[in-house]
Amino acid sequence: MKSYNQWSLLLLGFFALALVSCTETEIDEEKPTITVNYSGGFPQTCENLSRGQSYTIKAKVADNLELASYSIEMHHNFDHHTHDDQEDPCELEPITTAVNPFNFSTNNNVPEGLTNFEIEAVVTIPTTIDTGDYHLALSVTDVTGWQARTSVDVKIVE
Amino acid sequence: MQTLRKIPGVSTITIGSGQSKPVIRGLGFNRVSVVQNGIKHEAQQWGNDHGLEIDQYAVEDVQIIKGPASLLYGSDAIGGVIDIRPPQTPAKNTFSGDINLTGETNNELIGVSSSIVARNENWYYRARVTYRDYADYKVPTDRVLYDNYVFELADNRIRNTAGNETNFGLTFGFIGERFKAETSLSNMNGNNGFFANAHGLEVRSSSIDYDASFRDVDLPFHEVNHFKWIQNFQFFRPNSTLQIDFGFQNNERTEQSEPVPHGFMPKPTSSSERVFSKNTYTLNLHNSLENRGVHELSFGFNGEIQNNRIGGWGFLIPSFKRFTAGIFAFDHIRLSEYLHLQGGLRYDIGRVTTDSYVDWFQTPVENSLGILEFQNLQRASDEDLSFGSYSGSVGMSYLKDRTALKFNLGKSFRIPLANELASDGVNYHMYRFERGQLDLEAEESYQFDFEWNQSGEILNFGFSPFVNYFTNFIYLNPTADYYETLQVYAYQQAEVLRYGGEVSFGLTINRSLSLDSSVEYVYAEQLEGPKKGFTLPFNPPLSSLFSLSKSFETGELFRNIRLITDYRITAAQNRIVPPEEKTPGYQLFNLSFLSELNLSNNAEPINLRFKINNLFNTKYFDHTSFYRLIDVPEPARNFSLSITYNF
Numbered sequence: 001m002k003s004y005n006q007w008s009l010l011l012l013g014f015f016a017l018a019l020v021s022c023t024e025t026e027i028d029e030e031k032p033t034i035t036v037n038y039s040g041g042f043p044q045t046c047e048n049l050s051r052g053q054s055y056t057i058k059a060k061v062a063d064n065l066e067l068a069s070y071s072i073e074m075h076h077n078f079d080h081h082t083h084d085d086q087e088d089p090c091e092l093e094p095i096t097t098a099v100n101p102f103n104f105s106t107n108n109n110v111p112e113g114l115t116n117f118e119i120e121a122v123v124t125i126p127t128t129i130d131t132g133d134y135h136l137a138l139s140v141t142d143v144t145g146w147q148a149r150t151s152v153d154v155k156i157v158e
Numbered sequence: 159m160q161t162l163r164k165i166p167g168v169s170t171i172t173i174g175s176g177q178s179k180p181v182i183r184g185l186g187f188n189r190v191s192v193v194q195n196g197i198k199h200e201a202q203q204w205g206n207d208h209g210l211e212i213d214q215y216a217v218e219d220v221q222i223i224k225g226p227a228s229l230l231y232g233s234d235a236i237g238g239v240i241d242i243r244p245p246q247t248p249a250k251n252t253f254s255g256d257i258n259l260t261g262e263t264n265n266e267l268i269g270v271s272s273s274i275v276a277r278n279e280n281w282y283y284r285a286r287v288t289y290r291d292y293a294d295y296k297v298p299t300d301r302v303l304y305d306n307y308v309f310e311l312a313d314n315r316i317r318n319t320a321g322n323e324t325n326f327g328l329t330f331g332f333i334g335e336r337f338k339a340e341t342s343l344s345n346m347n348g349n350n351g352f353f354a355n356a357h358g359l360e361v362r363s364s365s366i367d368y369d370a371s372f373r374d375v376d377l378p379f380h381e382v383n384h385f386k387w388i389q390n391f392q393f394f395r396p397n398s399t400l401q402i403d404f405g406f407q408n409n410e411r412t413e414q415s416e417p418v419p420h421g422f423m424p425k426p427t428s429s430s431e432r433v434f435s436k437n438t439y440t441l442n443l444h445n446s447l448e449n450r451g452v453h454e455l456s457f458g459f460n461g462e463i464q465n466n467r468i469g470g471w472g473f474l475i476p477s478f479k480r481f482t483a484g485i486f487a488f489d490h491i492r493l494s495e496y497l498h499l500q501g502g503l504r505y506d507i508g509r510v511t512t513d514s515y516v517d518w519f520q521t522p523v524e525n526s527l528g529i530l531e532f533q534n535l536q537r538a539s540d541e542d543l544s545f546g547s548y549s550g551s552v553g554m555s556y557l558k559d560r561t562a563l564k565f566n567l568g569k570s571f572r573i574p575l576a577n578e579l580a581s582d583g584v585n586y587h588m589y590r591f592e593r594g595q596l597d598l599e600a601e602e603s604y605q606f607d608f609e610w611n612q613s614g615e616i617l618n619f620g621f622s623p624f625v626n627y628f629t630n631f632i633y634l635n636p637t638a639d640y641y642e643t644l645q646v647y648a649y650q651q652a653e654v655l656r657y658g659g660e661v662s663f664g665l666t667i668n669r670s671l672s673l674d675s676s677v678e679y680v681y682a683e684q685l686e687g688p689k690k691g692f693t694l695p696f697n698p699p700l701s702s703l704f705s706l707s708k709s710f711e712t713g714e715l716f717r718n719i720r721l722i723t724d725y726r727i728t729a730a731q732n733r734i735v736p737p738e739e740k741t742p743g744y745q746l747f748n749l750s751f752l753s754e755l756n757l758s759n760n761a762e763p764i765n766l767r768f769k770i771n772n773l774f775n776t777k778y779f780d781h782t783s784f785y786r787l788i789d790v791p792e793p794a795r796n797f798s799l800s801i802t803y804n805f
Contacts, residue, residue, distance in 0.1 A: 026691070027691040027692055029734065029740075068638030068639075069638055069639055069640050070640075071640040071643035071644075072643065073421070073643040075419060075420070075421075076419070079365075079418070095365065098419070098425070101419070103421070103422065105421060105642060105643045106643075107640035107641075107642075107643055137643070139640075139643070139645070141637075141638040141639070141640070141645060142638065143638055144638075144736060145635065145636035145637055145638055145645075145688065145689070145736045146636075146736045146737070147636070147645050147736075147737065
């Protein structure tokens, strides 16, 4: 049985090596968060946006370490290709074909060193674009490269 | 490929129930070479949603190399090799065949495969036909929660994951005393649906009534066709064997999805999102010389030419051509009856030329005067990139009685892929913007392997640790930046340290009862770069498998009965890298019943295999599954029956 002892020694050495590695450098494993679901958050689900008007999109973002960038995108949802993740579902209008749909996208850096931030972005709805169901997608990254996303269904009206 | 999972250190990346590809000690995709009849399988193996296009019924003999093997297999064999050997040449003047029927309950799979093999004096042939068709697979849950969305599942099915597969294979050959030639032709065709609620990582709703049928394949899906022609020649001389292998492969893969506008891209007019068309030509020469039973010297050449074309409205990688060529020499020295020494050197050159690509739609860009202009953006440029790399290996083996000891130190390499070099576009399937880097260097890896196997009548023991160091592992890094509101993922290189290994232990309790157990573990850490301290994507968790096998006294009707219980315990994977999620541990039971059904003493018996996978219908997640990223659990309980009749 002598050789079995040698094996167990080797095994012990192997697992010791594995254990040593557990004392590793601190890494950031937390995603940032993003929400529009607070008083002052805009738009709320199913919000009506009028053509020719300007609105300020507001969302709260937070991270344990440091926020990095955010993006806002608005595209038509006339074909119902996607839907939002808010608690109350928004009734969508019948499927239509886009003629001159509104497209809005922007991305920006969060000022350096922040763990809490309120996104504020002005969007002006042109008077000539198609009315109907639109989809607003918001996302945020932290300095590590983790991303959080949320989305809101909105309507553009006359 | 899923059957390989029982081998310690080998796992698979699965995409639903119909597709998978091998992972060796945590490395997969283009870091594992799959070789069939001496020719490296070349498809779109870099893709997240790609599965291996090989008829699994045609695979009889597989050799697995765990660890870098560039010395003999060239670029890409940096993580290991799945070497599918040709089936044995049939005996003279014989005719035989088999027919196999398979049925599974979870995805209502029906499979049929049949082959015939014949040989006269010198000529032989082998033919096989396989057809498989399956419905959407079931999971032990009726809802999937992903990224704040709720997907209700009808009948516990992962919507639109049905598929089918049709394969043909024909081999004919001549075998003489000093010469053997074999021609293998095969074609694999598959259609696989992708989960309908999230196209890749993007949440989608659709007007398609997916739940109308669980068997049909709606958008999004992919169709893949792989044609392969392999020509092998062997010349036998006293103390010398020359092997020449030639291969031609054509891989056509189309990803179809419902066209939707995105950013400045208007709604495309067709559903052809991405089309990949690839032709690969391979030539291998291998000569081995035996010298007085002391040296066995091998040397050879591998050359490969790839021509990759793209189509469809979604751009991810440009069209490209790739040429690789390498020469190697390898010596196996018998120092004594028990002690052998092996070593070899290799040099490879590689050249990748990419074609430019310009968007088919216009994007507003601010010009130098601050005025918005509409432009067709250029995504890829004409590039001509060259690579060169040495690889080598030295090893020692000691084989005596029941002890086998092996040491090996090797260096391997991998030429960067076109997507790593020249991606510059939205990966709609992963819902991210991917950016390549033209100045990537060939990946280089050093590995030390040790293997100890002790076999006995009662006890078997195996221990195979490894330490692996990459000087410049190519990694798709999620950055903090956005491009047109999509997160930018950029290819980067970083030093990576990996180690781990396998321990196995077998106990033969008595003539009819035996227990096999194994543990596997891989640790990976990026030592530098933006993800310093993080692991690598899809790193498998600590896992162990216990397998109890009991054989029974044979009766008249059922012979060679064997009952096997597999018990897998997998630890949680808490070491993750963005955008992964931590995966909890799980325990899983599988049951197999094998027997021969002896209907008549004049005929060959019928082989039966009855299996229950996930016996207790456990809801668990596999860290290395593609659908893990969208929180889809692994399949629910599955009963499968396979009947094989040999004639």
